[in-house]
Amino acid sequence: MVDYKTLLSVVGRSLQPYAIRKLSKMLGKGDTISLAAGAPSSQTFPTEELAEIASRVIRDQSQIALQYGPTRGQPRLVEAVVEILHRRGIEAASSDSIVMTTGSQQGLDLAARVIIDPGDVALVELPSYIGGIIALHNAQAEMVGVRQDDGGIDLNDLRDKIETVVRSRRRVKCIYTITNFQNPSGVTLAAERRERLVEVADEYDLLIIEDDPYFDIHFAHGDTRPRPLAALMPSRVIYLSSFSKVLAPGLRTAFVCAPEPLSAKIECAKEGADLSSSVLDQVIVTEAIRAGLIDRRLPEIRSFYEVRCRAMLDALERHAPEGSRWTKPLGGFFVLMEVAGAFDATESLPRAIERGVAYVPGQPFFVDGSGANTLRLAFSKETPERLAKGIELMCSVMRGA
């Protein structure tokens, strides 16, 4: 008998399945209305166009699309990403600052590995994205939670937490933040806080990991979105974004933009991590961009999710138990709900599923263990009608009805 425990690393021993994955066996069975699944709706995928592009690039560019490619990514795609970032106000972006990744999850993992030593402190929002938490955990970061309200991260609490860590002689390396329509809360970091956040990072000599996968899924008409942190102070920001929400996540194509000394390290780390992301996926995404497929479809994709968000918010207005609160997202896929009293979202989940609706309990998103009375509600998967019905069912469970 082999005793594998003694053969594992410290990280290896600590690895556990996602809290969400453990739930996933309960979720989405049969006709259950899923407020749990956080994936983009497959109705938004441009299937015919991608099928045509895929066969064409394999036929016409097989020596590129089917062969090994450079670790940083396909040069034409990197160029296209530079343009995308310039349009987002990140003027510092250049081909030397970009690394294409296997989803933003890989960007998080590589960024964490390149900057975190075991015990280094990473500040994360309360709540924060689980994938980011896992990447930081796997680099053996110690995570300290910072309060968040409807305007995003609380800068007073951020300063307090940094001062506390510094007094305890630990090293704060980074702030991890999801600036737009955060997963799981739907919250967007307010414009004036953005200016102050980068100043805090500069004052305390920290890096910011800015995770921005939902940038293009905004509901605002007129586009008055605040600028990314990477636009305000590029020297301090590792910026991540993705084609998963605006094209298709199965293509696993995302990107990191970082100051050149960091992007060079991220490139090296990626070389050891997977040599390169799928080349076929990258070539398909390149052609989709060049054909205008993403830009042309964005207005439609935004309305698709806005209608669903509206349906969820309306149903919450009608059915939510007294004293409960929820966020009002300006984009993305998620609403975070907080229920008054002794409600425990994890305990109540089996009963909700019995009644035909599933959600994700909020607690795993809070690194300080709080949030037992919160729920992540995704409006990305179901029709507006089923979302309304799901919220009604869920609220009846909350009221013990």
Added chain:
Amino acid sequence: MVDYKTLLSVVGRSLQPYAIRKLSKMLGKGDTISLAAGAPSSQTFPTEELAEIASRVIRDQSQIALQYGPTRGQPRLVEAVVEILHRRGIEAASSDSIVMTTGSQQGLDLAARVIIDPGDVALVELPSYIGGIIALHNAQAEMVGVRQDDGGIDLNDLRDKIETVVRSRRRVKCIYTITNFQNPSGVTLAAERRERLVEVADEYDLLIIEDDPYFDIHFAHGDTRPRPLAALMPSRVIYLSSFSKVLAPGLRTAFVCAPEPLSAKIECAKEGADLSSSVLDQVIVTEAIRAGLIDRRLPEIRSFYEVRCRAMLDALERHAPEGSRWTKPLGGFFVLMEVAGAFDATESLPRAIERGVAYVPGQPFFVDGSGANTLRLAFSKETPERLAKGIELMCSVMRGA
């Protein structure tokens, strides 16, 4: 000014570009004959078939192929991999032991992260594959080289090295070995040594990382290949293989097979590393397997490389300077050449390129810094005629002609 050095992790600071990548700017320019490129020939890619499969699976299975998928991989692909492993004699393989990875490079990285703590010793062959060395380095393994001859790893030297490490109170965690047609040496581990190698692992309570990307690219007629180590002692072996050499590396689809307690940890590590590999690539590979595309084309692919190997070996017979030696591979893509006297392969490379031929100096493959007089010669890219010409040119440079 940001001082990035102080913000990097120990690993981050240590990351350097591949030695080979630094050379790549010199290599393969214009009409240079490349004995350097270690990629499969794009002539072996089934372009038309893959183009047809890609458009079909996107049209017919868009909700799978374009959506997020399970971290372990597409269930139908995992099933197909289990069958492939059973045919290789690895009876212990089951769907619980498989994790699909973004190339075998990711399998190496995840395996290293799950078992290696900083300072743990990993035994590697002299020479060994650079990608494996990098993955172990990035997990902060201390690597100890073990001699290799034409029959593979030298078991007496292996025991000596283990005993030395154990006496110095360091922990040996694993042996990393490429068992068939090794990159860079082309050497295959002899059958009788395989039995003894797994016994050594068991005796000293070690794991073996068996990297086997070239398994199917064998030239033997009648298929008398020795069994994988994973077939002999599955409880001690993390087995890695890939579709890159038999289908197309741009699809970045490979797999790890490990005892269930380890594969569960590798799955968790992959969740944090990239959530899942390209789903589209996996679905394409699944269909390619089910359509018999790989099995049907293997005989042709094997002859393709065998003819090229033969051309290289014949040219070496004719032109190699006296006292030089080279391996005689039974498969794969590579020959390792050792030149007598004070020849330095790195120093001579610019002169070779000037004469129109490129190769990869062997030294970076030797973790003990030896091998300055060795060269990795790839026969996978060029035509037999150009290989012969390239060897002739290279040998004339060696003789100072």
